[in-house]
Amino acid sequence: MAQGSKDGTMKIPTLTIVKSVAWNSVGNMVGIVCTLISLMIMSRLLTPADFGLFGIAMVVLLMAEGFCYGEAQDSLIQHENTNSKHINTLHAASTIISVTVFAGLFVAAPFLASVFSQPDLVPIIRAIACILLVGPLSATSAALLIRELEFKKITAVDIAGTIIPAIIGVTLAYYLRSAWALVWLELSRRLIRCLMFTLMAKYRPRYEFDVASFKELFSFAGYSTLLGFAVAIQRATPGAIIGWAMGTAPLGLFNMALRFFEQARQALITPFAAVAFPVFSKAQATREELHRVIKDSSTISMYLVLPAFLGALVLAPLLVPLLFGDQWIGAIQTTQMALLLGPLTMIEDINNNLLKGIGRPVLVARITIVSTIFTAIGVFLVSGFTIEAVMGILIAQKVLAVTLATFMAKQFAGYSFADQFLPLKLPALSALSMAGIVWAAKIALPASLPVILQVGILVSIGIAAYLALVRIFAPDVPKAAIQLLKGARSAS
Numbered sequence: 001m002a003q004g005s006k007d008g009t010m011k012i013p014t015l016t017i018v019k020s021v022a023w024n025s026v027g028n029m030v031g032i033v034c035t036l037i038s039l040m041i042m043s044r045l046l047t048p049a050d051f052g053l054f055g056i057a058m059v060v061l062l063m064a065e066g067f068c069y070g071e072a073q074d075s076l077i078q079h080e081n082t083n084s085k086h087i088n089t090l091h092a093a094s095t096i097i098s099v100t101v102f103a104g105l106f107v108a109a110p111f112l113a114s115v116f117s118q119p120d121l122v123p124i125i126r127a128i129a130c131i132l133l134v135g136p137l138s139a140t141s142a143a144l145l146i147r148e149l150e151f152k153k154i155t156a157v158d159i160a161g162t163i164i165p166a167i168i169g170v171t172l173a174y175y176l177r178s179a180w181a182l183v184w185l186e187l188s189r190r191l192i193r194c195l196m197f198t199l200m201a202k203y204r205p206r207y208e209f210d211v212a213s214f215k216e217l218f219s220f221a222g223y224s225t226l227l228g229f230a231v232a233i234q235r236a237t238p239g240a241i242i243g244w245a246m247g248t249a250p251l252g253l254f255n256m257a258l259r260f261f262e263q264a265r266q267a268l269i270t271p272f273a274a275v276a277f278p279v280f281s282k283a284q285a286t287r288e289e290l291h292r293v294i295k296d297s298s299t300i301s302m303y304l305v306l307p308a309f310l311g312a313l314v315l316a317p318l319l320v321p322l323l324f325g326d327q328w329i330g331a332i333q334t335t336q337m338a339l340l341l342g343p344l345t346m347i348e349d350i351n352n353n354l355l356k357g358i359g360r361p362v363l364v365a366r367i368t369i370v371s372t373i374f375t376a377i378g379v380f381l382v383s384g385f386t387i388e389a390v391m392g393i394l395i396a397q398k399v400l401a402v403t404l405a406t407f408m409a410k411q412f413a414g415y416s417f418a419d420q421f422l423p424l425k426l427p428a429l430s431a432l433s434m435a436g437i438v439w440a441a442k443i444a445l446p447a448s449l450p451v452i453l454q455v456g457i458l459v460s461i462g463i464a465a466y467l468a469l470v471r472i473f474a475p476d477v478p479k480a481a482i483q484l485l486k487g488a489r490s491a492s
Helices: 014-045 048-068 074-078 084-115 121-128 131-147 151-176 180-201 211-245 248-268 270-282 287-324 326-339 341-357 361-382 387-413 417-444 451-473 476-491
Strands: none
Touching: 014 151, 014 180, 014 248, 014 287, 048 084, 048 121, 048 131, 048 180, 048 211, 048 248, 084 121, 084 131, 121 180, 131 151, 131 180, 151 180, 211 248, 211 361, 211 387, 248 270, 248 287, 248 326, 248 341, 248 387, 270 287, 270 341, 287 326, 287 341, 287 417, 287 451, 326 341, 326 387, 341 361, 341 387, 341 417, 361 387, 387 417, 417 451
């Protein structure tokens, strides 16, 4: 747990960060393995068009969720003196909005389907909109667990909320051979997570509305909702424009590339991002302590994120057809481009969580709105070209967002450019060198070798090379990692 310093400020031990990230990583890794296995099977049973049809429905859901509750529940994490009135008031407000938007989507489904010229979307949109009815309860319960750094419990939710829906999805894909298998997978995933989050948090909702509590949370929650809506539009815009301008099959290929990136993100970035916000919030009272926590988080994350994403980028031409089948070869180049988003996303998430942790969600909202406008205009302009061109716009948007977040972190949190980017120097050098070695080995390997054997050899070479390079460029890092692992073992 956090410790008090001599001056009464909150101290967050690096070990606390590591243990929280470790628990989050366990859940994510189990979830990723299950998701990947189910995706490998379903990608052979379903077509890119099926994935594209489901993708359009998820575009609609993303925007609706962003408007209904988005990241508003983050105010329960950031507020220093959260009580039951705050919790119930925010939950009640979110529920009222969600029920209203659900009714609107149910009525508007035929119109939305006509926009994309996909009549089969009507029942799918109506079914997927049911998620809005359980979303506020799930988001509130999850926020309460995150506030207390209860990532061990969240891990249990992640595991159960992935394995059971994966089984349901694969089974229905075999029998239905349609996008409905993906719909039921998502519905079951959301319902299971909602039930488990509620039980783990021991939250029993009371639909009360306290005006004073609402006013206390309004500034942060309002800007967080705006941020959530902007993020949802930003994520939904490429899929919406591709589905409208190019059709469901190109959207399916594009979404598969993003899914590949999202799996890597869930494994390596999400654990740090999930821990960063509550940890930064607890350390916000003292700049020195806050900067130390950020530096520790950045350094640890980059030594894991950079080699993983760069290695996957080099191996993507082998991995995509091996994992998902030859019908997805058209997604290889887009997947490689998507993997470039990884390191940029890590930097962006750290700075955004820093700004939110010090009570400045409005800054993150402004950055997101600017980058969303950039995304919408850019994707619309290149929508007549290729899905690779669309992914190029997403990379440019991420560079823009990172640049703006970097300046905001310096101005409002006093976190200098040197402090932000120095942790990247040695991890980047080690990871780029490793990627070069793996790329050279890939060229040297006989093409006659089975693909799975090639991947196994290259992954082994990459791991060995990276460990050796880290030992050369940053000899203190392995020693520090061993000490942290020993400390975590003795403390558990």
